[in-house]
Amino acid sequence: xxxxxxxxxxxxxxxxxxxxxxxxxxxxxxxxxxxxxxxxxxxxxxxxxxxxxxxxxxxxxxxxxxxxxxxxxxxxxxxxxxxxxxxxxxxxxxxxxxxxxxxxxxxxxxxxxxxxxxxxxxxxxxxxxxxxxxxxxxxxxxxxxxxxxxxxxxxxxxxxxxxxxxxxxxxxxxxxxxxxxxxxx
Amino acid sequence: xxxxxxxxxxxxxxxxxxxxxxxxxxxxxxxxxxxxxxxxxxxxxxxxxxxxxxxxxxxxxxxxxxxxxxxxxxxxxxxxxxxxxxxxxxxxxxxxxxxxxxxxxxxxxxxxxxxxxxxxxxxxxxxxxxxxxxxxxxxxxxxxxxxxxxxxxxxxxxxxxxxxxxxxxxxxxxxxxxxxxxxxxxxxxxxxxxxxxxxxxxxxxxxxxxxxx
Numbered sequence: 483x484x485x486x487x488x489x490x491x492x493x494x495x496x497x498x499x500x501x502x503x504x505x506x507x508x509x510x511x512x513x514x515x516x517x518x519x520x521x522x523x524x525x526x527x528x529x530x531x532x533x534x535x536x537x538x539x540x541x542x543x544x545x546x547x548x549x550x551x552x553x554x555x556x557x558x559x560x561x562x563x564x565x566x567x568x569x570x571x572x573x574x575x576x577x578x579x580x581x582x583x584x585x586x587x588x589x590x591x592x593x594x595x596x597x598x599x600x601x602x603x604x605x606x607x608x609x610x611x612x613x614x615x616x617x618x619x620x621x622x623x624x625x626x627x628x629x630x631x632x633x634x635x636x637x638x639x640x641x642x643x644x645x646x647x648x649x650x651x652x653x654x655x656x657x658x659x660x661x662x663x664x665x666x667x
Numbered sequence: 668x669x670x671x672x673x674x675x676x677x678x679x680x681x682x683x684x685x686x687x688x689x690x691x692x693x694x695x696x697x698x699x700x701x702x703x704x705x706x707x708x709x710x711x712x713x714x715x716x717x718x719x720x721x722x723x724x725x726x727x728x729x730x731x732x733x734x735x736x737x738x739x740x741x742x743x744x745x746x747x748x749x750x751x752x753x754x755x756x757x758x759x760x761x762x763x764x765x766x767x768x769x770x771x772x773x774x775x776x777x778x779x780x781x782x783x784x785x786x787x788x789x790x791x792x793x794x795x796x797x798x799x800x801x802x803x804x805x806x807x808x809x810x811x812x813x814x815x816x817x818x819x820x821x822x823x824x825x826x827x828x829x830x831x832x833x834x835x836x837x838x839x840x841x842x843x844x845x846x847x848x849x850x851x852x853x854x855x856x857x858x859x860x861x862x863x864x865x866x867x868x869x870x871x872x873x874x875x876x877x878x879x880x
Contacts, residue, residue, distance in 0.1 A: 503682035512673045540672055545880065547676045549820040551687035552749045565750035569822040573879070 486560075494559040501550065512543060515563060519543070522567055531578060542570045610657060618653030621646055692748060692814045693741065696838070699810030703803045704842050711799065711846040729844040729855055732768055736761065736837030736863055743830035744811060748819035754826050761833070765860050772853035787851030793858050796847065800862025801869065804839025808832060808870055812877055821878050828874010829867050836866030 493514060500508035519542055523535040545566050553562050607627065611619040621639065624630040625646075632650075636643045684690070707713075720726040743757040776787055790796075811831050821827030840859050849855070 500680065501683045501685075503680065505677050505680050508680050509673060509677045512676060516673070543672060543676065545820065547679065549750075549818060549880070551683050551691065551818055552820045554749060555685055562750055565822055566820060569750060569820070 490558055490560050497553065497559050498555060501553070501555070512546075515546065516543060518563075519567055523571065526571055531574075534574065534578075538567075538570055538574055542567050545570065610661065613660065614653050614656065618649045621650050622653050625650060688748060688818065689745060691818050692745060692811055695810040695814035696741075696807055696834070699807035699835075700838050700842065702806040702810075703839060706806070707803055707842050707846055711843075713845050714848045716848065717845070723850075725850045725852075726844075728768075728771075728852065729847070729859070730841070732764070732855060733837060733841035733844050733859065735764055737834060737841050738837070739764075740830065740833030740835075740837040740867075744815075744827070744834040747821050747823065747827040747830045748815055750820045750822045752821065752823070752827070754830055757830075757833075765856065768852060769856040772851070772856045775852045788853045788857065790849040790851055790854045790858075792847065792849060793854065796843075796849075796854075796858040797862035797865055799846075800836065800840045800843050800859065801866050802839075803843050804832075804835040804862075804866040807838045808835035808866065808873075811835060812870075812874065815878055816880065819878075820880065821874075824878035825871050825875040827878050829871035831874060832867035832870020833863065835870065836863035839863075839866065 493511060496507045496511040496514070500511055516539060519539045520535065523538045524532060527535055527538075542563075546563065549566070553559065611623060614622070617639075621635055624635045624638065625632060630638070632643050632646055635641075636646045639646070641649070714720060739757050739760050743754055746752040746757075747754060772787070776784060779787060808831060811834065812828070815821065815827065815831065819827070840863055843862075844859075849858075
């Protein structure tokens, strides 16, 4: 006998006793169901809603209690419990007006990156920067493309912050002159 | 979560007989049907030829057609009152029944000839009939939906409302048949069915909101 069918048989036996009024069996059954329902909801709720997991366990146990006459004794108990838990979960999503989505900051991973476009843009930038002397080109790359602050770039190159600013400014000006764009410095 | 809830639920446990759900739903529905029968008798009145009617085949055709709707609809409503319940074969059975009576209607039209056409299809009450059916079904629908709200666990409230409407419509049109003197099979196939279907669709609409739990 497999683990699940073993569990089904045990829980169903408890339920049948409970329906006949055996409080001890009922108490054991509720404890077992509570243990099963906790991970069921916890795993299906997004981090923001995880706090509601206990409420859902409670609501499901109450529904199992008040609507226990809908259990058909000839049917598997776990399927019945699962259908109730699933309904409560969907109902919760509906009320919380959330859909089954990933958080916004995670959605970038859903889209395949356009590697070819990235590569050609990178080559254009490299070509432009190579027209500058090595130092201003490197500083512009660090601060404008890789997101380093002036202070970080200064620390990395051993220059003073004002020297870094001047070097970037001159580099950008000379690029603007050469390519007809407008420096934003 | 504390054990307080489990203590409370355990203390509240009362024995639940195997057919408790059926007893609950159809007990309430029975009260609704009695109310609906009283309304029919006081408002519309039984057919004037009530004593002779059981001697005709049409009386029993209407009796059977509407009774099957009520029984099959009742099975569907019971299934959908349970979590995970589906509306499976019941709809097929009812569709086959409608086709069967519709085919009977066509045969009757061919046998009786064109001058009987209007009488068999429209009768005298065609446009009133579906509204009466919905009206007589309403108390039954209300009763079974109230029972469902308290004790049932329909995981598809819209479909459960539809099934409750099929059942209430079937029971309502069965009661209506004791008032109605129409004798055309085509009339039954069209207007009785329209009344039941309207009840079921209204039932689905109401159930969608009323049967959440």
